[in-house]
Amino acid sequence: MTNQQGFTLIESLVSVAFIAIGFVGVFGLVNVSNDMLHNSIEREHLNDQANAIIETLSADISGIETYKSKNLSHCGALKSKTTKNAKQKNNEEKQFTRMKKWCEKIQGRLGSAQAQDKRNIHVVKKKIAGKDVYVVAVELTSRNGKNSSWVKRVFNAP
Numbered sequence: 838m839t840n841q842q843g844f845t846l847i848e849s850l851v852s853v854a855f856i857a858i859g860f861v862g863v864f865g866l867v868n869v870s871n872d873m874l875h876n877s878i879e880r881e882h883l884n885d886q887a888n889a890i891i892e893t894l895s896a897d898i899s900g901i902e903t904y905k906s907k908n909l910s911h912c913g914a915l916k917s918k919t920t921k922n923a924k925q926k927n928n929e930e931k932q933f934t935r936m937k938k939w940c941e942k943i944q945g946r947l948g949s950a951q952a953q954d955k956r957n958i959h960v961v962k963k964k965i966a967g968k969d970v971y972v973v974a975v976e977l978t979s980r981n982g983k984n985s986s987w988v989k990r991v992f993n994a995p
Contacts, residue, residue, distance in 0.1 A: 883986035910950035912940040953982030969994035
């Protein structure tokens with residue numbers, strides 16, 4: 838018998854199996870990483886939109902109660918009030934337009950609201966240390982409630 842160098846068929850198959858197992862593991866990690874990246878991007882969009890809503894509300898303290906208990910999940914369900922006073926009517930139309938834009942922007946970035954998604958604006962008037970204040974919270978979720986952003990601010994009442 839001569840001493841031959843090289844790999845046997847079994848050695849080659851075992852090495853191919855090890856490489857295949859490695860590729861499956863790397864592929865799984867890439868999928869998990871990609872999903873986490875998309876979740877992070879969605880949460881960033883939620884935070885951006887919630888902060889934009891809060892900043893707009895801070896510039897409209899006199900009409901802040903108009904935004905109380907507004908649901909931005911369905912843009913078509915938003916309704917504006919009908920007021921006889923021309924100045925109030927103009928302000929309410931501006932507020933309705935803002936809410937409509939917020940709703941459309943959220944839907945454009947995150948898609949339509951799913952069953953467990955919340956896209957609400959909460960406004961509560963309270964008395965803290967003898968001063969009237971508004972506590973405003975914006976609650977936005979996506980991916981059926983899995984990604985969420987909750988931004989809360991306190992504003993002095995006029």
